[in-house]
Amino acid sequence: MDVGYFFKLLLSGLTRGSIYALIALGYTMVYGIIKLINFAHGELYMIGAFTGLIVASVLNYAGVDPVLTLVIATIFAIIFSSAFGVTIEKIAYKPLRNTQRLSALISAIGVSMFLQNFVLLFQTSDFLSFPNLIPEFKFLAPVENYLSSPQILIYICTAIFLIGFTVLVKFTKIGKAMRATAQDSKMSLLLGININKVISVTFLTGSAAAAIGGVLISSQVGQINFYIGFIVGIKAFVAAVLGGIGSIGGAVLGAFVLGLVESFGTGYISSDYEDLFAFLFLILILTFKPSGLLGKSLKQKV
Amino acid sequence: MLKIDNINTFYGHIHALKGISLEVKQGEIISLIGANGAGKSTTLLSISGLEKPRSGSITFNGEDLTRMTPDSIVSLGISQAPEGRRIFPSLTVLENLELGAFLRNDKKQIKKDIEFMYSLFPILGDRRHQLGGTLSGGEQQMLTISRALMMEPKLLLLDEPSLGLAPLIVKQIFEIIQKVNKEHNITVFLVEQNANQALKISDRGYVLQNGVITLSDTGENLLKNDDVRKAYLGV
Numbered sequence: 270m271d272v273g274y275f276f277k278l279l280l281s282g283l284t285r286g287s288i289y290a291l292i293a294l295g296y297t298m299v300y301g302i303i304k305l306i307n308f309a310h311g312e313l314y315m316i317g318a319f320t321g322l323i324v325a326s327v328l329n330y331a332g333v334d335p336v337l338t339l340v341i342a343t344i345f346a347i348i349f350s351s352a353f354g355v356t357i358e359k360i361a362y363k364p365l366r367n368t369q370r371l372s373a374l375i376s377a378i379g380v381s382m383f384l385q386n387f388v389l390l391f392q393t394s395d396f397l398s399f400p401n402l403i404p405e406f407k408f409l410a411p412v413e414n415y416l417s418s419p420q421i422l423i424y425i426c427t428a429i430f431l432i433g434f435t436v437l438v439k440f441t442k443i444g445k446a447m448r449a450t451a452q453d454s455k456m457s458l459l460l461g462i463n464i465n466k467v468i469s470v471t472f473l474t475g476s477a478a479a480a481i482g483g484v485l486i487s488s489q490v491g492q493i494n495f496y497i498g499f500i501v502g503i504k505a506f507v508a509a510v511l512g513g514i515g516s517i518g519g520a521v522l523g524a525f526v527l528g529l530v531e532s533f534g535t536g537y538i539s540s541d542y543e544d545l546f547a548f549l550f551l552i553l554i555l556t557f558k559p560s561g562l563l564g565k566s567l568k569q570k571v
Numbered sequence: 572m573l574k575i576d577n578i579n580t581f582y583g584h585i586h587a588l589k590g591i592s593l594e595v596k597q598g599e600i601i602s603l604i605g606a607n608g609a610g611k612s613t614t615l616l617s618i619s620g621l622e623k624p625r626s627g628s629i630t631f632n633g634e635d636l637t638r639m640t641p642d643s644i645v646s647l648g649i650s651q652a653p654e655g656r657r658i659f660p661s662l663t664v665l666e667n668l669e670l671g672a673f674l675r676n677d678k679k680q681i682k683k684d685i686e687f688m689y690s691l692f693p694i695l696g697d698r699r700h701q702l703g704g705t706l707s708g709g710e711q712q713m714l715t716i717s718r719a720l721m722m723e724p725k726l727l728l729l730d731e732p733s734l735g736l737a738p739l740i741v742k743q744i745f746e747i748i749q750k751v752n753k754e755h756n757i758t759v760f761l762v763e764q765n766a767n768q769a770l771k772i773s774d775r776g777y778v779l780q781n782g783v784i785t786l787s788d789t790g791e792n793l794l795k796n797d798d799v800r801k802a803y804l805g806v
Contacts, residue, residue, distance in 0.1 A: 442673070449659050449670050456657040459619055461645030461674040461722070 277415045278536040279529070284420045284489075286528025287427035290521045291482035292505035293512070294434065295354075295475025297520035300509070301451040302471050304370060305362060308377040310479060311502015312384035313354050317346040317480030318487040318497060319388060322399050329400055339402035339488065346480040353384075354476030355469050363465075381499075388495040396494045399487040419489035426485060430478060431521060438517065443470055451515070500544070507551045513564020522562055526550075572597045572758055573618070573649075573726055578627030578637075580610075580617050587613045588624070589782040595726065600752050600759040602769040602790065604803055605779035611762040612654050614779070615728050618760075619651050620644045631726070646674050648725035652715040652732065660704025664695055667703050667714055671721025681721070688717040691747055709740040716744065720751060726758045727751070733765040741765070745772055766803035770794045778803075 292314055299307045321342040328338040361380050365373040403419045438444040443466075450457045450467045458464060486501075487493045504527065512523025527547055534546035554562065573595040580588040587610045595601045605611050616622040618629055620641040629636040636644055650671075658667055668688060672681045689696030692713040698706065706714060712732055719727055729748070733741040749772050751757045763769035770776050773790035778799060786793065793799050 445662070445666060445670055446673065448662060448666075452659045452661055453657055455621065456653065456659070457670075458621060458641040459645065459651050459653060459657075460670055460718070461642045462670075463640075463642045 273415065274536070278532045280416050280420060281536075282529035282532030283525065284423050284528070285531055286525035287423045288482045288486045288501070289505045289508045289528055290524035291427055291430065291478040292501060293508040293520040293524045294478050294517065296506050296509040297512070297514055297517060298447075298471050298475050301515040301517075302447065302454075302468060303362070303366065303373075305373050305377065306506065306514075307362075307475075308374070308502070308506075309357055309361075309380035309384060310354075310475065311498035311500075311505065312381050313350045313476045313498070314479040314483040314501060315388065315493070315495065315498030316353055316384065317350040317476075317483030318399070318493045319392065319495075320349040320480070321346040321484035321487060322397060322493060325400050325402060335400075335402045336404055338400075339484070342402070343481060343484045346484045347477045350476040350480035350483070351473045354472040354479075358468060358472045363468075381502075385495050385499065392495060394495065396492040398492050399490070401491060402488050417489075419485070423485050423489070426481060430481060434474065434478070434517075437474070443467070447471060504547055507547050511551055511554055511561055513561030516561070516563045516565075519561055519563030526562070572632060573760065574628075574630045575614070575618070576628045576630070578617060578624035578629060580613055580622050580624045582613070582622075587782055588617065590627070591779070591782070591784055592627075593777050593784060593787070595758060595760050597758055598752075598756060599774045600748070600761060600772055602761045602763055602766075602773040602776040603779055604763055604766040604769060604776060604793075604799075606764070606802075609779045610782040611779055612730055615651060615653070615730050615760075615762055618644075618728060619649065642674075645722065648723070649728065650719040650722040650724035650726075651728040652719040652730065654730040654734075656708075656711045656715045658703040658706070658711050658714050658718070660702065662703055663700050664703060664706070664714060665699045667718050668695075668721055671718035672723075674722065684721055684723070688720065691750075692717060709736050712736060712740070712744060716747070720757070724757060726760060729759065729761045731763060731765075732761070733763065733768060741768060745769075748772065764803075766799065767794070770799075 292310065295310045296307060299305055324342040324345045325338050328341060357380050361376045362373050365376055403422050406418045406421060409416055409418060409421065438447060446457065446462045446467050447470065450462060450464055454464055505524065508524040508527045509520045511527060512519030527550065530550045531543060531546050535543050575591055575593050577590045577592050578588055579586065579590055591614060603611055603614060613622055617624050618636065620636060620639055624637055631647055631649060634647065668685050675681055694710055695713055695717060698710065703711065703714060716729065716732060732744050745768055748759055752759050761769050761773065770790040770793050776788065776790050776793045777784050778786035786796065786799065788796065
């Protein structure tokens with residue numbers, strides 16, 4: 270067996286996993302709090318990528334340093350995607366909060382189509398090339414056949430975001446309010462927690478994560494179009510379900526497992542079936558563990 | 572302090588509260604007793620703003636609660652320990668208590684108050700890092716009451732604190748209710764099926780039947796009342 274090839278696939282699986290993790294967080298958080306599969310979430314990733322591209326193009330033209338461009342582009346992407354995320358919730362989900370769950374789900378699919386077509390109309394249906402903003406790290410030279418600079422950067426950014434996010438959820442007041450709302454929103458109201466604020470923060474954080482993922486992966490892949498959010502969104506959703514939707518640790522685990530399965534599947538079997546592996550694996554896991562890898566069916570004492 | 576004036580609350584087409592009026596004065600312990608489905612919990616949820624009455628008014632120290640959101644009602648100093656305890660099962664005992672103080676910002680005093688809750692219910696102190704879902708029913712009830720007290724409420728609403736608990740624990744919980752009422756000047760509005768226990772510690776009581784208040788008197792008199800004895804005390 271070729272050990273080098275194995276490591277290459279392993280590292281590329283972790284890269285995919287990182288991006289899926291950043292997006293799956295949004296699915297699982299929103300589901301945890303308002304029990305909605307936000308099918309428009311993949312579009313927030315796409316909007317993050319487009320915002321990043323627009324800002325980067327302008328800064329590139331002005332001759333700004335690539336690293337600084339990447340930072341500014343990412344910040345703008347975060348701001349835009351978060352604004353979209355929070356606004357979508359207010360317009361498309363909040364009015365339906367006390368109706369059947371299916372209504373909000375259909376609304377989410379509608380928002381997804383709207384955003385795709387919105388970007389299609391105002392941008393283009395062609396692939397646009399995304400400038401490579403990630404510098405070559407010299408220290409990677411000995412292993413450059415296995416590990417690229419964008420990959421390292423994606424690992425680091427994902428790790429930082431996940432750590433920051435864990436601190437937010439575990440130790441801050443708003444984080445505790447988020448966990449409380451996810452477990453019992455009515456009781457949270459009785460404690461004086463402003464649920465609307467909690468929901469907004471949830472959408473904001475999830476959208477920010479998706480935007481970071483969008484800019485990073487676009488910069489690595491080098492091209493984007495209006496449709497990129499769809500398939501990545503579905504995959505991240507699969508990752509969230511795989512790990513147990515509603516569970517944050519589960520979403521991250523599911524994302525990395527999915528990334529590795531895809532990477533090894535395409536590497537050792539055939540890249541023609543790239544999308545097949547994800548869904549096949551999902552069916553397998555759900556057959557044997559219907560609540561996902563870390564999902565649990567909560568029992569309540571009476 | 573709290574004044575409910577002729578409220579009508581509906582669940583869908585069901586007329587749950589049919590023109591209820593009652594009053595709770597500063598420093599009192601008031602009981603609302605009645606059978607299952609009489610509308611007791613609905614009354615408490617209407618006060619806290621989770622159910623909106625279709626007509627009538629609820630005022631707290633002169634402020635109209637029917638137009639306020641649940642979180643702003645809490646911020647006035649009305650806290651509720653609801654039916655079914657509703658502790659957060661995947662949060663620790665300590666985190667549950669901290670969430671009770673969600674609207675407060677005085678960190679030092681919050682710490683002191685948490686210690687005070689542990690002194691009221693030592694078992695909670697022993698289990699502070701345990702998840703709420705792993706507590707027994709009695710412990711959960713203690714946690715629910717402590718969490719409600721963490722808000723430093725002026726008015727404490729308790730929904731069936733004795734439900735499903737062993738008599739010894741019920742006794743302990745009612746003693747604590749009396750203690751916080753007297754020593755910490757917290758007004759208590761208690762909803763109970765356990766009429767005997769509730770009326771014993773109450774200044775006054777109301778009897779609720781099918782969404783209508785049929786009787787109101789001092790706790791002592793209600794305990795002696797023949798109708799109450801037959802219907803709720805099993806005598």
